[in-house]
Amino acid sequence: MLITGGARAGKSRYAERLMIARPARHAVIATATAGDPEMAERIARHKAERDKSWETIEQPISVRSAIRNAARPDRIVLVDCLTLWISNLMAEGRDIQIEVQGLVGTLQIAAGPVIIVSNEVGLGIVPDNPLARAFRDNLGRANQAVAAASDCAVLMTAGIPLVLKGLLPG
Numbered sequence: 001m002l003i004t005g006g007a008r009a010g011k012s013r014y015a016e017r018l019m020i021a022r023p024a025r026h027a028v029i030a031t032a033t034a035g036d037p038e039m040a041e042r043i044a045r046h047k048a049e050r051d052k053s054w055e056t057i058e059q060p061i062s063v064r065s066a067i068r069n070a071a072r073p074d075r076i077v078l079v080d081c082l083t084l085w086i087s088n089l090m091a092e093g094r095d096i097q098i099e100v101q102g103l104v105g106t107l108q109i110a111a112g113p114v115i116i117v118s119n120e121v122g123l124g125i126v127p128d129n130p131l132a133r134a135f136r137d138n139l140g141r142a143n144q145a146v147a148a149a150s151d152c153a154v155l156m157t158a159g160i161p162l163v164l165k166g167l168l169p170g
Helices: 011-020 037-049 063-070 083-091 095-106 128-148
Strands: 002-005 025-030 053-060 075-080 114-119 153-157 160-167
Touching: 002 128, 011 075, 011 114, 011 153, 025 063, 053 063, 063 075, 063 095, 063 160, 075 128, 083 095, 083 114, 095 128, 114 128
Parallel strands: 002 114, 002 153, 025 053, 025 075, 075 114
Antiparallel strands: 153 160
16 A cells, blocks of 8 residues: 655655554664764654554665564554655665665565555646756656555645545455
C-alpha cells in the first residue's frame, strides 16, 4: 500500500492506525536521519508515540534489504518514508531509477504486507533550482512506480484518506 499526500496531511498517523487495526506484529523502517537538533527531536517524538512492541529499524539507505529482512506473513512493515529515502539516495549520489526499480521488485516479492508513506511534492510551483527540481522529479517518478506496484494507493488531505486505487485492507 502507498499512502501519499502533503506535509502534515496525516499520512504516518493513518498508516499506524491501519496497522494497529490488524492483529499482527509491526515493524517500522525509518529513513530519517538526525542532521540537526530539531530533526532529532522529531525522530524521538515519533518513536515515543509508537507502541513499545513495534520494532523500529533505522535504515536511511538500504530500505530494500530492510524490507526483505523484516517482512513476514505475520508482520506488517511500515516504510516511513519514501520522501527521505529518495533525498538520502540523492545525497549519496545513487542512481535513483535503479534504486526505485529495485524497491518495486522487493515489494513485489515481500513475504508480508508493506505500507509505504511518501510525500506528494508535485502539486506546487516548479522549484527555482536544479536540485529541488531533480528531487521533485525523482520523488514523483518513485511515487508513480510504487503506486503502480501497490494493491492500494491512498491520498491523504487534511487527515482524510481518499482511496485512489484498490480497496483498503480490513
